[in-house]
Amino acid sequence: MTTDPAPAKNTVGISLMASAETEAAIEYLRETAPDATISARDCFYKIERPELLVFDLDAIAERLGRPLDTDMFLVNMSSYYGRIIVEPGKVGIHAEIY
Amino acid sequence: MPKNLIDLHEKAKSYDWQFTYAEQEPKFASKYTMPKKGKDPFRTLVRDYMKMEAEKDDRTHGFLDGCLRMGMAEQVEPRFLEILKVTLPDINNAEFQAVAACGGIISSVQNQELRHGYLAQMLDEIRHAQIQLGLRHYYVKHALDPAGWDLGQKALYQHPGGLVSIGEMYHFHTGDPIDCIIDLNVIIETAFTNMLLVATPQVAVANGDHALATAFLSIQSDESRHMANGYGTLMAVLSDPSNIPHVNAALERHFWHAHKAVDAITGFQAEYGARRRPWAYKNQWQEWIVDDFISGYIRRLEPFGVKPPERLRQAAEDVTWMQHTIAQVMATVWPLNFWRSDTMEPGDYEWFEQQYPGWTSVYGPFWDRYRTMIDPAGGHIPMQDLPALPPFCQVCQLPCVLPRLDQNQFRLVDVGGKKYAACSEGCEWVLRNWPGCYTHRRQFWARYHGWDLADVISDLGYIRPDGQTLIGQPALNLKRMWTIEDIRKLQYEVKDPLHGVNGD
Numbered sequence: 199m200t201t202d203p204a205p206a207k208n209t210v211g212i213s214l215m216a217s218a219e220t221e222a223a224i225e226y227l228r229e230t231a232p233d234a235t236i237s238a239r240d241c242f243y244k245i246e247r248p249e250l251l252v253f254d255l256d257a258i259a260e261r262l263g264r265p266l267d268t269d270m271f272l273v274n275m276s277s278y279y280g281r282i283i284v285e286p287g288k289v290g291i292h293a294e295i296y
Numbered sequence: 297m298p299k300n301l302i303d304l305h306e307k308a309k310s311y312d313w314q315f316t317y318a319e320q321e322p323k324f325a326s327k328y329t330m331p332k333k334g335k336d337p338f339r340t341l342v343r344d345y346m347k348m349e350a351e352k353d354d355r356t357h358g359f360l361d362g363c364l365r366m367g368m369a370e371q372v373e374p375r376f377l378e379i380l381k382v383t384l385p386d387i388n389n390a391e392f393q394a395v396a397a398c399g400g401i402i403s404s405v406q407n408q409e410l411r412h413g414y415l416a417q418m419l420d421e422i423r424h425a426q427i428q429l430g431l432r433h434y435y436v437k438h439a440l441d442p443a444g445w446d447l448g449q450k451a452l453y454q455h456p457g458g459l460v461s462i463g464e465m466y467h468f469h470t471g472d473p474i475d476c477i478i479d480l481n482v483i484i485e486t487a488f489t490n491m492l493l494v495a496t497p498q499v500a501v502a503n504g505d506h507a508l509a510t511a512f513l514s515i516q517s518d519e520s521r522h523m524a525n526g527y528g529t530l531m532a533v534l535s536d537p538s539n540i541p542h543v544n545a546a547l548e549r550h551f552w553h554a555h556k557a558v559d560a561i562t563g564f565q566a567e568y569g570a571r572r573r574p575w576a577y578k579n580q581w582q583e584w585i586v587d588d589f590i591s592g593y594i595r596r597l598e599p600f601g602v603k604p605p606e607r608l609r610q611a612a613e614d615v616t617w618m619q620h621t622i623a624q625v626m627a628t629v630w631p632l633n634f635w636r637s638d639t640m641e642p643g644d645y646e647w648f649e650q651q652y653p654g655w656t657s658v659y660g661p662f663w664d665r666y667r668t669m670i671d672p673a674g675g676h677i678p679m680q681d682l683p684a685l686p687p688f689c690q691v692c693q694l695p696c697v698l699p700r701l702d703q704n705q706f707r708l709v710d711v712g713g714k715k716y717a718a719c720s721e722g723c724e725w726v727l728r729n730w731p732g733c734y735t736h737r738r739q740f741w742a743r744y745h746g747w748d749l750a751d752v753i754s755d756l757g758y759i760r761p762d763g764q765t766l767i768g769q770p771a772l773n774l775k776r777m778w779t780i781e782d783i784r785k786l787q788y789e790v791k792d793p794l795h796g797v798n799g800d
Contacts, residue, residue, distance in 0.1 A: 203609050204586045206595035211588060213494050215513040240501045240574070241509045242494065268301075269348040272338075273355070276516040277494050279486075279588040282524060284338045286301045295596040296531060 210280030210291040211246040219274050222262035223253060230257070242276055251280070251291045305339040312408040322404035328474040328539045334410040334532040337524045345416050349423060349518075356427060356514045360434055363507045369438035373503035374638075374772050377435065379569035380508070381444040381635035383561055384428060384435075385452040386461045387492070390468075390484075391425040397468035397480050404473035407532060413525040420518035427511050434507060443760050443767045444634040451634040454756050456740045457561065457626075459693040463737065464557035467550065471733070474533055478543065479550035481526025485519045487551075487589040488558040493519065495580045496562065502572040530597070540601035547594075549730070551605040552722040555614070556692035563619025564626065567648075568638075576651035581615045607722050616652060617699040620659050625686065625695050627666055628678040631749060631783055633768035634758045639667050658700060670771040672782045677770075679749070680788060687793045688739050689719035691726045708797065711735055715797045745792035750784035 214220040220243060227234050227245065234247040245251065259266040268284055280291040363369065398418035402411050436445040444451065452458035468480040493516035497509035533539040563577040586608070594604050605611070630637045640648075640663040648655040669676050679685070686695035687706070696706035696719040705720045711731045717739075718724040727734050744752045753759065758767045764779045 203612060204590035204595060204604060206598070207587070207591040209592065211592070213490075213516075215510075215517070240498050241506075242497065242513055269344050270351060272520070273348055273351050273517060275520055276513045277490050277520055278523070279592045281527070282337050282520075284301075293596070295593075296600075 208293040213244050213277040214274050215242045222258045225261045226258045249293045253289045255287045309408050326472050328533050329536045334407045335528040336409050336413040338521050340416045359510045371504045373571045376503040376569045378635045383565045385448045388428045389461045390465045391421050393465040393468045394421040400469045424515045463693040475546045477529045478546040483550045483554045486523040489519050490584040492562045498574050499566050502574045534600045544603050555611040560622045564622045568623040578615045614699045621700045630768050630770045636769040672778045684793045687717040690716040691723035741792040744790045749788040
């Protein structure tokens with residue numbers, strides 16, 4: 199019997215390039231999602247969490263010190279896995295695939 | 297007028313029409329059924345898209361200006377820049393082919409929401425090509441050795457590595473448009489570009505190339521939307537069960553081919569272009585391909601009938617060795633390259649052995665011997681050590697010595713009474729199932745069978761502006777570089793290893 203080389207997992211992830219917006223987003227996550235795993239990789243951060251990652255852009259803007267809309271947040275998003283939903287003022291990544 | 301993004305997006309989708317005055321005839325018919333409704337998770341609108349991309353360009357090009365002010369090109373590890381001479385045009389080729397792909401998809405896919413996403417993607421691909429050309433312009437003007445950067449695309453398309461690139465990337469726009477999307481958006485952009493455009497920037501930073509890191513991460517921010525295009529298309533076609541077998545066949549085929557073509561070049565760049573290596577390729581592959589793409593995405597589509605690639609385990613085993621073998625081959629054929637190869641030194645040996653136990657016994661003797669042949673005064677090149685040149689695979693165009701020379705899976709495959717080389721069971725499977733896509737491809741060695749190596753290099757045009765010195769060199773910082781006359785003195789004749797197998 200061989201082990202499954204890639205069993206299904208329920209975590210979601212996002213890669214954000216290093217920037218002021220990203221630092222504010224990380225500060226926000228440390229407060230609102232302390233169970234998220236944040237891995238610094240020199241020029242970008244990889245962030246993973248079971249089931250759900252939510253970025254409330256108004257809350258991140260408060261930490262950034264200037265307005266931040268969805269488009270400007272996405273400027274920093276290099277990659278993700280999971281199901282992404284982009285809405286006004288909010289970006290969510292869900293493990294539920296559909 | 298609606299102001300909310302969701303309402304606006306819904307309104308934009310309603311501006312759709314059908315041809316009434318002519319029959320729409322896409323270049324390639326599709327065997328898939330496609331529902332009229334789909335999902336673009338990003339809800340892309342042209343107005344918002346332009347704002348976002350303008351910001352990205354301002355940041356990326358602004359950073360390149362900063363690199364100029366700080367003289368950063370001179371601080372890049374020369375070994376890293378040399379391999380970029382082949383890998384950056386290779387990526388540029390992918391962008392060019394992806395532009396064509398989006399045109400084909402937009403004209404083929406009768407689904408307005410998905411078309412919106414692919415319209416933005418087409419503009420993205422043009423943007424990526426422009427950023428990469430901007431990077432190449434920066435390197436050709438500021439890199440310490442610009443030779444090779446000036447030839448770029450022309451050099452790539454004549455090189456065996458260019459044939460690997462063309463062989464993979466033409467699948468973006470040739471054939472069933474949904475198969476093309478599964479290759480481009482689902483396999484390449486959701487899985488493999490993470491290795492190339494997210495993980496590799498970390499290697500670039502470690503080796504002083506912050507310009508490349510910034511440009512690649514910005515490019516990949518667009519790929520995120522392309523992933524969503526692939527997801528939206530996949531979910532649309534999976535709504536009809538009759539499409540499921542086609543989806544699984546396309547996933548199997550293109551996962552294997554992409555693994556071969558992209559891992560060869562990305563693994564080679566990341567480990568042999570680096571002097572400081574932040575990670576091992578096989579570990580990154582486990583993270584981005586196996587854990588994120590397969591476990592976090594494909595496996596979660598199983599309730600819809602999607603199956604993970606059967607050859608996943610083989611691909612994962614391959615990346616323990618294949619990039620080392622590619623580096624070995626690239627160094628062996630150094631006179632045919634348009635970049636300078638570099639020797640591997642004791643510090644490299646130590647890292648490789650630590651990350652890939654057994655590396656020293658397999659590859660150490662090669663690099664030991666290689667270092668004895670770098671001086672033109674010695675009058676010997678590694679190609680002369682070979683009993684025969686390695687045939688190239690008819691499918692992936694990689695040399696048939698993979699995953700490593702002593703474990704190679706080379707086989708001759710009979711298709712329609714004619715024999716073709718295949719590097720692996722996976723490529724043989726592809727060749728047998730889609731012969732019409734591959735059997736017409738001509739091989740590099742066949743083109744030059746019976747030629748003197750010096751004449752081959754002259755024909756390729758890989759010579760520096762003095763008309764004598766080769767662009768390709770076996771090492772960096774040679775006291776004297778090899779010239780075309782040094783090669784001519786060797787009287788080395790290129791022999792196609794497949795010459796005569798079909799009675800020709």
